[in-house]
Amino acid sequence: xxxxxxxxxSLLIIGNTINVEAESLYKIRHKDKITQDWxxxxxxxxxxxxxxxxxxxxVNREIVQKLEHTFRNIRREASxxxxxxxxxxxxxxxxxxxxxxxxxxxxxxxxGEQYHSTVSSVNFIDSADGKITSLKDLVHMDILNGEVxxxxxxxxxxxxxxxxxxxxxxxxxxxxxxxLVLVFNKYEVAAGVHGNPEIRIELKRVLKKEDxxxxxxxxxxxx
Numbered sequence: 001x002x003x004x005x006x007x008x009x010s011l012l013i014i015g016n017t018i019n020v021e022a023e024s025l026y027k028i029r030h031k032d033k034i035t036q037d038w039x040x041x042x043x044x045x046x047x048x049x050x051x052x053x054x055x056x057x058x059v060n061r062e063i064v065q066k067l068e069h070t071f072r073n074i075r076r077e078a079s080x081x082x083x084x085x086x087x088x089x090x091x092x093x094x095x096x097x098x099x100x101x102x103x104x105x106x107x108x109x110x111x112g113e114q115y116h117s118t119v120s121s122v123n124f125i126d127s128a129d130g131k132i133t134s135l136k137d138l139v140h141m142d143i144l145n146g147e148v149x150x151x152x153x154x155x156x157x158x159x160x161x162x163x164x165x166x167x168x169x170x171x172x173x174x175x176x177x178x179x180l181v182l183v184f185n186k187y188e189v190a191a192g193v194h195g196n197p198e199i200r201i202e203l204k205r206v207l208k209k210e211d212x213x214x215x216x217x218x219x220x221x222x223x
């Protein structure tokens with residue numbers, strides 16, 4: 001536990017975030033299929049060279065299960081309604097900061113003039129005791145909500161400040177250059193014209209730290 005917390009703080013100083021698509025840690029898989037009632041066009045990563053092979057299996061399983069769950073919903077919706085086919089598009093981006101990884105998955109579903117867009121992420125540290133982590137593992141949610149409100153209050157032309165009810169625990173995120181980047185669903189915190197808006201918060205302002213007598217869940221690595 002102490003080792004992981006120390007890694008986080010040191011990585012905040014180093015700051016070495018990259019998109020790892022050019023590296024050989026994973027391969028992008030493609031799934032394209034068209035029927036009369038639905039079609040899917042999905043690109044997603046499967047990791048092949050993580051240090052922790054048990055974690056690698058868990059991460060890949062979570063990615064695939066998310067896609068399969070969405071696909072089942074698409075087929076069910078297509079079978080219940082006659083008319084325009086359901087179109088399902090999925091794109092993923094992988095961010096790496098030393099041994100901390102974020103797979104950010106953007107889902108778009110259209111049917112006629114109806115359009116729905118969501119974004120999710122799988123975040124993990126690749127180490128001997130690494131695990132998939134959530135926002136509440138990493139940060140103080142109450143402090144995070146306060147910081148997000150400050151950002152939104154400074155740009156009310158973009159953000160729906162008065163409709164903000166707090167950051168969801170499963171809000172997509174990634175880490176870059178000492179900042180926590182929250183990626184929201186379309187319409188969640190801003191008008192649809194802004195797509196999937198991002199809000200950046202200085203990580204050290206919200207990061208859980210070690211305090212005497214207080215225990216936290218294992219933290220991921222962050223640069």
